[in-house]
Amino acid sequence: MERLWEAILDTLRNILPEASFRVWIKPLKFLGLDGNYLFIACPNQFSLDWIKENYLPYFEEALKSQKISLKIKFKVIEESSPPIIQAELPYDPTRLIGRKLSKRFTFEEFVVGECNRLAYATCWAIANKAPDSPIIYLCAGTGLGKSHLSQAIGNHLLQHPSKGKICYLTAQDFTAHVVKALRQDRLEDFKEKLRHGLEILMLEEVHRFSGKDFTQKELALTLDYLYDLGKIVVFTANRPPQEIEKLDESLRSRFQAGAIIKINPPDYQTRLNIIKRKAKKQGITLSEEVTEFLAKNLRGDIRQIESAIVGLVARSSLLREPITLALAQELVQEIAPKTPALTKDFIVDLVCKHFRVSREELFSRKREKKIAFPRQVAMYLCRRFTDESLQSIGKLFNRDHATVVYAVKNIDKKISQPGSLKYQIEYLCREIEEYTQPTKQNDHKRITQDSGQEAAYLERRL
Numbered sequence: 001m002e003r004l005w006e007a008i009l010d011t012l013r014n015i016l017p018e019a020s021f022r023v024w025i026k027p028l029k030f031l032g033l034d035g036n037y038l039f040i041a042c043p044n045q046f047s048l049d050w051i052k053e054n055y056l057p058y059f060e061e062a063l064k065s066q067k068i069s070l071k072i073k074f075k076v077i078e079e080s081s082p083p084i085i086q087a088e089l090p091y092d093p094t095r096l097i098g099r100k101l102s103k104r105f106t107f108e109e110f111v112v113g114e115c116n117r118l119a120y121a122t123c124w125a126i127a128n129k130a131p132d133s134p135i136i137y138l139c140a141g142t143g144l145g146k147s148h149l150s151q152a153i154g155n156h157l158l159q160h161p162s163k164g165k166i167c168y169l170t171a172q173d174f175t176a177h178v179v180k181a182l183r184q185d186r187l188e189d190f191k192e193k194l195r196h197g198l199e200i201l202m203l204e205e206v207h208r209f210s211g212k213d214f215t216q217k218e219l220a221l222t223l224d225y226l227y228d229l230g231k232i233v234v235f236t237a238n239r240p241p242q243e244i245e246k247l248d249e250s251l252r253s254r255f256q257a258g259a260i261i262k263i264n265p266p267d268y269q270t271r272l273n274i275i276k277r278k279a280k281k282q283g284i285t286l287s288e289e290v291t292e293f294l295a296k297n298l299r300g301d302i303r304q305i306e307s308a309i310v311g312l313v314a315r316s317s318l319l320r321e322p323i324t325l326a327l328a329q330e331l332v333q334e335i336a337p338k339t340p341a342l343t344k345d346f347i348v349d350l351v352c353k354h355f356r357v358s359r360e361e362l363f364s365r366k367r368e369k370k371i372a373f374p375r376q377v378a379m380y381l382c383r384r385f386t387d388e389s390l391q392s393i394g395k396l397f398n399r400d401h402a403t404v405v406y407a408v409k410n411i412d413k414k415i416s417q418p419g420s421l422k423y424q425i426e427y428l429c430r431e432i433e434e435y436t437q438p439t440k441q442n443d444h445k446r447i448t449q450d451s452g453q454e455a456a457y458l459e460r461r462l
Contacts, residue, residue, distance in 0.1 A: 004068070007062075018316075024055060027043050036069070038070045095164075105149075105151035110148055115265060119261045133259050136234055136258050137240075138236045139239060144263045150168075153232075187218070206237045209247065210244055241260070271298065298332065315330075343386070344382050348378055348396075351374050357374050365398070378397070379404050
């Protein structure tokens with residue numbers, strides 16, 4: 001009879017979309033035959049009702065294909081709960097201070113591309129205790145992977161023998177701890193807890209320290225202690241230290257003490273790789289046509305891409321349709337924000353305005369530095385923010401693709417070094433990002449409510 005059940009499953013697998021089969025059919029269990037009835041176990045009542053309403057005709061068709069006259073009976077048989085045993089933790093909880101790290105955020109699960117390669121390499125070096133600097137400041141917009149990399153460092157250290165403790169806090173957590181410690185007159189105890197035996201401090205969303213004067217001063221003192229001992233400190237924020245408003249200069253300088261690394265929005269190839277990885281996680285394989293369409297049209301953060309994949313699987317299952325280009329187009333139209341089309345002409349005009357050169361000069365054969373450098377910047381931005389090929393970009397500037405490759409490498413090198421050129425290029429990048437993502441909330445001008453809580457309390461306390 002097991003062969004009969006396997007034959008039924010094979011027939012259903014060929015009839016139904018892959019996602020539908022995986023979600024609704026695969027969890028079913030064959031119970032056996034009794035008279036003219038074939039009994040099938042469902043994991044819960046909802047599953048039973050849904051299958052009877054939507055998939056019963058497919059089961060009957062599968063039985064007919066086997067030339068067997070049987071009736072199907074579904075029963076709810078919930079799996080018995082496993083015996084309660086002491087849970088095995090992947091690491092010693094006494095080593096972790098603050099928030100629990102997500103098991104999903106590991107180096108193995110991080111999709112590396114041109115947009116984040118430097119950040120990944122730096123974090124990997126820190127996790128393996130071979131960094132150029134034990135202090136890093138990861139700067140990126142929402143959903144671009146800065147928290148993933150930060151927690152990946154912590155997870156890696158927790159999985160390897162070490163005596164030191166790991167502290168993972170958000171800026172709001174740190175502020176709340178400071179306020180609580182003050183109320184209990186135990187501020188020194190809190191700071192000593194952070195200092196004693198700490199291996200790494202991970203502070204998320206440090207831009208939210210904006211306006212919290214007392215907390216900033218206490219954090220600066222704690223950082224001095226950790227820096228002097230050569231401890232690892234990882235900051236994450238949505239913008240560079242020099243752009244955080246209402247930040248004490250002493251704390252700003254400490255944020256700038258290590259490597260400041262920006263994670264850019266995923267480029268086309270990275271988006272392709274992310275989509276394939278997320279689809280595999282959902283147990284599906286998308287066609288090349290669908291994958292390329294999603295990569296071209298989902299230009300937001302990684303969470304948006306993940307949401308799209310989950311949405312496609314759900315729609316395919318509920319509609320009992322395969323995941324087609326039409327289904328992907330319908331979903332993208334609903335979830336992707338409407339953004340202006342970014343063209344090479346827009347980038348050229350932006351560069352011309354910023355460097356005060358004309359389009360004619362940019363496209364000319366002139367090699368003066370005041371023209372050559374803006375030309376290289378324009379090539380770099382076209383390559384980074386559009387899906388145009390090297391040949392297409394070269395043609396626009398009356399150059400070959402080798403010249404474009406050289407320009408991109410040269411600008412990449414300048415970005416990796418502090419100085420006015422680095423900040424000019426980063427400014428242009430932000431202008432483009434804001435143009436292509438107009439619906440994003442201007443988060444960096446907000447002051448969180450706990451800032452007011454801290455100020456009110458400290459005014460009374462001090």
